[in-house]
Amino acid sequence: MGHTRLGTLPATRSWNEVVGLVAEGADAARVAEATANAWRLAFAKVQGDVGFREAIWWMTQLGVAGAQPHPAGYLNSAGLEISKCESVVEVAMALAGTMDQRIDASGKRSDFGELAERALIAVVTENLQGQMPTLLSSTAHDIGGAVKKLGSEKEFGRLARNFFQKLTNECLNYFLSKTMPAQVGVSRRFATAGQLESFESALETHCWEASEIVEKFSGQWMTKNRKEGGGKIDRETAEKYGWFSLRKMQLELEARARKHE
Numbered sequence: 001m002g003h004t005r006l007g008t009l010p011a012t013r014s015w016n017e018v019v020g021l022v023a024e025g026a027d028a029a030r031v032a033e034a035t036a037n038a039w040r041l042a043f044a045k046v047q048g049d050v051g052f053r054e055a056i057w058w059m060t061q062l063g064v065a066g067a068q069p070h071p072a073g074y075l076n077s078a079g080l081e082i083s084k085c086e087s088v089v090e091v092a093m094a095l096a097g098t099m100d101q102r103i104d105a106s107g108k109r110s111d112f113g114e115l116a117e118r119a120l121i122a123v124v125t126e127n128l129q130g131q132m133p134t135l136l137s138s139t140a141h142d143i144g145g146a147v148k149k150l151g152s153e154k155e156f157g158r159l160a161r162n163f164f165q166k167l168t169n170e171c172l173n174y175f176l177s178k179t180m181p182a183q184v185g186v187s188r189r190f191a192t193a194g195q196l197e198s199f200e201s202a203l204e205t206h207c208w209e210a211s212e213i214v215e216k217f218s219g220q221w222m223t224k225n226r227k228e229g230g231g232k233i234d235r236e237t238a239e240k241y242g243w244f245s246l247r248k249m250q251l252e253l254e255a256r257a258r259k260h261e
Contacts (some may be wrong), residue, residue: 019179025086025189028202031257032210035255045244050106051113053235055120056242059163060233062124063222067231068149078174082147086140088128092121120255123162127155128183157219158243165211168249169204175201214245 018034026034061078065071072083080098085091099117103109130144132138149155180196183189190196221241225233 005256006145011177013064015121018175021188022176022183028199028206030205031176032162032172032203033254033256033258035175036168036250040250047114048105049110049113050108051099051110052116052242053239054102054230055116055163055167056236057238058095058099058242059120059124060222060238062147062150063156064151064160064226064231066148067226068151070144070153071147072140075147082143084140085143087138088125088132088143089147091128091143092125096258098122107242111152112171115174116167119163119167119170123159123166126162127159153223156222157215157217160218161211161215164214164249165208167246168186168211168253169207172203173200175182206256207253210249210256213248213252218245 006162018031018038021031021034027032037117058080061080065074065078068074072085073085075081076083080092080094096117099120103117127150127250128146128188131149145251180190184193184196185191190199218241222233225237227243229237
């Protein structure tokens with residue numbers, strides 16, 4: 001779970017509670033709740049984080065493009081050049097390059113923004129790859145067809161759920177990666193590396209279950225706002241959706257943790 005670019009974690013009371021829960025042997029749900037609270041406090045100032053905003057923007061634009069007659073052409077006009085991409089890897093590289101360009105231009109790159117960018121690229125890659133007719137080769141036409149499927153309410157909801165699950169899990173790991181290694185060994189929380197892996201798996205599952213709350217909501221949101229926007233969605237609307245969804249995840253994590261008390 002280690003991240004090489006993370007700075008010093010905030011010495012807040014909430015974070016100390018997280019460390020204490022891990023040391024005490026609390027289950028994944030309780031640690032997830034405490035970590036989410038610490039994460040909320042630490043990132044309260046980054047609601048305008050350019051990396052997160054770009055990730056949300058391009059995720060929603062993929063959903064908009066999917067409902068267009070020519071998905072690749074729409075994305076090209078929006079600033080994401082994929083018309084010549086003949087593989088999912090090329091699409092992922094184009095998406096990463098487009099996001100990096102805007103983030104770097106802002107001069108406000110952050111760890112949180114990088115987690116959001118990485119989460120989006122991962123889930124888009126996974127989704128498009130699953131839509132390819134063959135794993136051996138593909139064409140630009142195949143790519144356009146895969147993007148078109150994201151125009152459906154169901155597929156966009158699934159993409160959004162995967163994104164928020166992955167981003168939430170990465171943010172929890174942002175904190176935990178600093179304390180987990182110290183909890184492995186004789187007479188510590190995790191006697192073996194295998195026990196630590198089991199805990200990480202439980203935490204990932206916990207985030208996946210919590211992300212169910214944004215799946216149906218996201219699909220319906222896309223259908224409604226695309227219709228109201230004449231087939232398009234502007235940045236302000238997309239960003240409000242992103243932060244509202246993240247807040248729904250936060251509340252769901254806390255609610256699920258309370259059920260385990």
